[in-house]
Amino acid sequence: MKHGLLKMMVAGSLMSLSVGLSAQGQVGPQGVTPAPADTRLLATIKDRPAVKSAFAALESEHDDWVANIITLTEIPAPPFKEAVRAKAYADMFRAAGLADVEIDQEGNVLGLMRGTGKPGGKLVVVSAHLDTVFPEGTDVKVRREGTKLHAPGIGDDVSGLATQLSLIKALVAAKIRTPMDILFVGDVGEEGLGDLRGVKHLFFKGKYKDRIASFFSIDDGSTDGLINGGVGSKRYKLTFKGPGGHSFGAFGLVNPMTAMSQSIVNIYKIPVPANPRTTYSASVVGGGSSVNAIPNEVWLQLDMRSASAAELAKLEKEVLAQVDAGVASENAARSTRDGAISVVKELIGDRPAGTTATDSPLVSQTAAAYATQGVKARLSVSSTDANVPMNLGIPGITIPRAATGGRGHSVDEWIDVSPAPSLNVKRMDLLAILAAAGYR
Structure with a gap:
C-alpha cells in the first residue's frame, strides 16, 4: 500500500x-x-x-x-x-x-x-x-x-x-x-x-x-x-516459478524449490543492526504437487521489521537483491532448456x-x-x-x-x-x- x-x-x-x-x-x-x-x-x-x-x-x-x-x-x-x-x-x-x-x-x-x-x-x-x-x-x-x-x-x-x-x-x-x-x-x-x-x-x-x-x-x-x-514492517509473498517436470525423467532441470532455498540462505547472511532493532523471518512456505515431481511453483512469505524507517528500507532492498541472486544461481547451476526460474515479488504487508x-x-x-x-x-x-x-x-x-x-x-x-x-x-x-x- x-x-x-x-x-x-x-x-x-x-x-x-x-x-x-x-x-x-x-x-x-x-x-x-x-x-x-x-x-x-x-x-x-x-x-x-x-x-x-x-x-x-x-x-x-x-x-x-x-x-x-x-x-x-x-x-x-x-x-x-x-x-x-x-x-x-x-x-x-x-x-x-x-x-x-x-x-x-x-x-x-x-x-x-x-x-x-x-x-x-x-x-x-x-x-x-x-x-x-x-x-x-x-x-x-x-x-x-x-x-x-x-x-x-x-x-x-x-x-x-x-x-x-x-x-x-x-x-x-x-x-x-x-x-x-x-x-x-x-x-x-x-x-x-x-x-x-x-x-x-x-x-x-x-x-x-x-x-x-x-x-x-x-x-x-x-x-x-x-x-x-x-x-515498521514489510511483508512479501515471493513466488518462484519454473518449468517443472518428472523427478526422474526431468532431473537436471532448474528447480524453483532450490532457488527459494538459496534465497533464504542468502537472506540469513544479511547483517542487521541491534540498535535500532532490525529483524527478518522466513515464515511460511508452500507449493509443489507431488513427491515425484519437480515443482513448477513454490512460494515463501517473508517478514522484515525495524524501529527505523531508514533501516527497514535498506533491509528491504538487500533482501530483494538476495532473492534475485538466489534465482540467478539456480538458473546458472542447472538446465534452462524448458524454461528458466522466475520470481514474483508481491508486497502483502506495509506497516510504517x-x-x-x-x-x-x-x-x-x-x-x-x-x-x-x-x-x-x-x-x-x-x-x-x-x-x-x-x-x-x-x-x-x-x-x-x-x-x-x-x-x-x-x-x-x-x-x-x-x-x-x-x-x-x-x-x-x-x-x-x-x-x-x-x-x-
Missing part, C-alpha cells in the same frame, strides 16, 4: 528509535519522568469533582467490564471477518451514549463524544481493534477460573474494546465534556495481513481524517507501558515506522497521568495501530488495556480481571485522554 510509505523519510527523529531509549536520550530502565507543568496539570484534573465521579463510575461498572469482555470474545472476529463483532460493538457504542455511531466503508465502528468547542474542529481519537489473529472456526468460548479468563483473543484486543466502553460510560455518567471532540473507534485489520487497514482508512480516506490532532490505541498488555515508537517524541505533550501528559496513580511510565516500541499517526507526524501512542495476562496470540491466551490493577489502569487512561482533549 503506497500510503504506508508516506513521510517515512521525514525528520531524523523518525528514523532512530530503540527499545527503552528515545532520540532525546530521556528514557532509561526507570521509565520517563513527565515535565513538572504536566505533573501539576494532571494532579489538578484528577482532583476535579467530575473526574472523581468518573472514577466512581469506573469502579461501579467493573462487573459490566468483565461481562463485556466475555460477550465480545465469544463473537468471532477472524482476519477480514470482523463484521458481526463490529455490529455488536456499534450497538454498545449507542447504548453507552455516543453520537453519530456508524460503521464506515472499511468496517471500523465510529462514535463521537462531542466537546464544547467549535463543531468540526480538531479531535482526539481513542481506538481499540476488533480483529484477532485466529482463523475462522477457532473455539472462542471463555473459560473462567477465579479472576482469570481464558480464550483466544481475550486480551488482544477484546480487553481493550471493553476498557474503551468503560471509559465512555464513565465520561457520560460524570457528564464530562472536553473542549475537543473525542472520536472512539473499534477498528479492523490490526492483526497480521490486515496491515492496519482500518486505521489507514481512518487517516487517509475517513470522514474525520483532516481533524485528528492526536491518537490513542488501547492495546498494551501491561500496567505501565506507554508505546511511543512504531516498529515512526515515533512520538518523548518530550511531546502527548507523551509527557500521559506519563503524568500514570504518575497520579503511582505508576512510572515505561516507554517502549511495538507494532500497533499507532504506527500510522506516528509515521505521519501526528502524535500517537499506545496505552494499556487494563487487563494483564499471557500467552497472547495463542489459543490458550488468558487475562486477569482483578479489580484493583484494572481500575488503576482505567483511571490513568481516562486522565491521559482528558488531558489530550484539552480538559483543564
Whole structure:
C-alpha cells in the first residue's frame, strides 16, 4: 500500500528509535519522568469533582467490564471477518451514549463524544481493534477460573474494546465534556495481513481524517507501558516459478524449490543492526504437487521489521537483491532448456515506522497521568495501530488495556480481571485522554 510509505523519510527523529531509549536520550530502565507543568496539570484534573465521579463510575461498572469482555470474545472476529463483532460493538457504542455511531466503508465502528468547542474542529481519537489473529472456526468460548479468563483473543484486543466502553460510560455518567471532540473507534485489520487497514482508512480516506490532532490505541498488555515508537514492517509473498517436470525423467532441470532455498540462505547472511532493532523471518512456505515431481511453483512469505524507517528500507532492498541472486544461481547451476526460474515479488504487508517524541505533550501528559496513580511510565516500541499517526507526524501512542495476562496470540491466551490493577489502569487512561482533549 503506497500510503504506508508516506513521510517515512521525514525528520531524523523518525528514523532512530530503540527499545527503552528515545532520540532525546530521556528514557532509561526507570521509565520517563513527565515535565513538572504536566505533573501539576494532571494532579489538578484528577482532583476535579467530575473526574472523581468518573472514577466512581469506573469502579461501579467493573462487573459490566468483565461481562463485556466475555460477550465480545465469544463473537468471532477472524482476519477480514470482523463484521458481526463490529455490529455488536456499534450497538454498545449507542447504548453507552455516543453520537453519530456508524460503521464506515472499511468496517471500523465510529462514535463521537462531542466537546464544547467549535463543531468540526480538531479531535482526539481513542481506538481499540476488533480483529484477532485466529482463523475462522477457532473455539472462542471463555473459560473462567477465579479472576482469570481464558480464550483466544481475550486480551488482544477484546480487553481493550471493553476498557474503551468503560471509559465512555464513565465520561457520560460524570457528564464530562472536553473542549475537543473525542472520536472512539473499534477498528479492523490490526492483526497480521490486515496491515492496519482500518486505521489507514481512518487517516487517509475517513470522514474525520483532516481533524485528528492526536491518537490513542488501547492495546498494551501491561500496567505501565506507554508505546511511543512504531516498529515498521514489510511483508512479501515471493513466488518462484519454473518449468517443472518428472523427478526422474526431468532431473537436471532448474528447480524453483532450490532457488527459494538459496534465497533464504542468502537472506540469513544479511547483517542487521541491534540498535535500532532490525529483524527478518522466513515464515511460511508452500507449493509443489507431488513427491515425484519437480515443482513448477513454490512460494515463501517473508517478514522484515525495524524501529527505523531508514533501516527497514535498506533491509528491504538487500533482501530483494538476495532473492534475485538466489534465482540467478539456480538458473546458472542447472538446465534452462524448458524454461528458466522466475520470481514474483508481491508486497502483502506495509506497516510504517515512526515515533512520538518523548518530550511531546502527548507523551509527557500521559506519563503524568500514570504518575497520579503511582505508576512510572515505561516507554517502549511495538507494532500497533499507532504506527500510522506516528509515521505521519501526528502524535500517537499506545496505552494499556487494563487487563494483564499471557500467552497472547495463542489459543490458550488468558487475562486477569482483578479489580484493583484494572481500575488503576482505567483511571490513568481516562486522565491521559482528558488531558489530550484539552480538559483543564
